[in-house]
Amino acid sequence: MKEVGRYFIFLSNLLVNRESFKTHYKLVIDECVLIGLDSIFLFVLVSSFMGAVSTVQTAFNLVAPYIPRYVISQVVREMTVLELAPTVMAIIYAGKVGSSMAGNLGTMRITEQIDALEVMGINSVNYLVLPKITASVLMFPMLVIVSGVCALLGGYVVGLLTGILSPTEYIYGIRYAFNPFTITFALIKSIAFGFLVSSISSFKGYYTTGGALEVGISSTKAVTTSVIAILLADYLLAQLLLSPA
């Protein structure tokens, strides 16, 4: 509980003694490049294969002859939009970006770079962490959109190449009984996950004590805690936004 309290105090420091908008703008752009552009290849790769594998596995399970083939792509769509793109990618995001954020801040802490900022009268939480959180909240939903598109394309390509279902069936299934709210839900989740991963990882990194070994430990803890937070938030959001009234 003490740790949770410290986390909220840490968050409250984000908006105290703020630096100028101009300073933040530049820092946020730098972070967006680090978070977004550097992660996009991994996201495209993982989600394309996830879409492809989901298609093959769904087809494997739907053996009853009276179930139309387009149900395969419908299932792939629902899985991708509701869970694979936002949640599974958030876990990968925690592993890549979260650990990097924690490692970066942890190194700054143990090499006294954060102390140097504080001595200058700069709020280091605001200067270092707020741009990371802002960039994460902006970039992760975009990565989720890219991921969703790539997963559906991956399913389409594998369906076409293996003859599991025709392109017409695949597209029909993708469009069949589509509820646009699932996209809104996925984006709400992605904003929440982007915030959780960046803030938790920054928190773990910022309060690193010791040396290089502890930086590694902080990075690992950042990933573990972020993943737990993602799963809890995933359940809570599903319960709040998708459960029947």
Add this chain to the structure above:
Amino acid sequence: MIEIQNITKSFGDRKVLHGISGVFEKGKPNLIIGASGTGKSVLLKCIVELVVPDEGKVFFDNRNFTDSDRSKKIEIRREIGMLFQGGALFDSKNVEENVRFPLDMLANMPRDEKQDRVNLVLNRVGLKGANKKMPSELSGGMRKRVGIARAIVNNPRYLFCDEPNSGLDPQTSILIDELIRDLTEDYDTTTIVVTHDMNSVLGIGENIMFIYQGQKLWEGSKTDITHSGIKELDDFVFANKVMIALKESGKG
């Protein structure tokens, strides 16, 4: 002038500072000395509240820092330049960007003026032309000098140096000491240097505070340090062979 009153600090059950008081004067280097692990760096960090003391007060030119509100503390901190043990240079910025950083963040001056100021201080610390080097390309001594340049670029009223000579060869150590002394005199700053290097003590020790196991045991100047009559201080001062030889030859 900086005055500290009854600074006390514990980490868990371990008390590392036992009510230390003292005055650090302006225009000359003030040294806090003692063996490793005696609480020197913690005391320095307590003075700027990088570590918050459990008890005690700090006054910067009679301004109560400890009881000030956040904005007042920030105002005072912006008058401080600090050199950290490892230099604490920002890895992602080159030398010039590191040195210009306090100006970019805190000073309202044209870009050309900032650049002139950066070049001036880099020249002052003997790093003319090193503007574009990254911290990873610098030697230990150069990193310290960049750290000093960054600390003084904003014309601080207070200069704090945490182990400025640690890990440096004797020649570079002397250069760094002389630089700190000259800057203190030229800019009339209140300078506090934490060190356990006897060369520094004998070189620039005008006003020395000796800390032993978290307590202030002695205060004086380099001329008095060799005949204080305090066993713990004698053990510290005469721990190296050069000092022992000096003592035995009667020059100590």
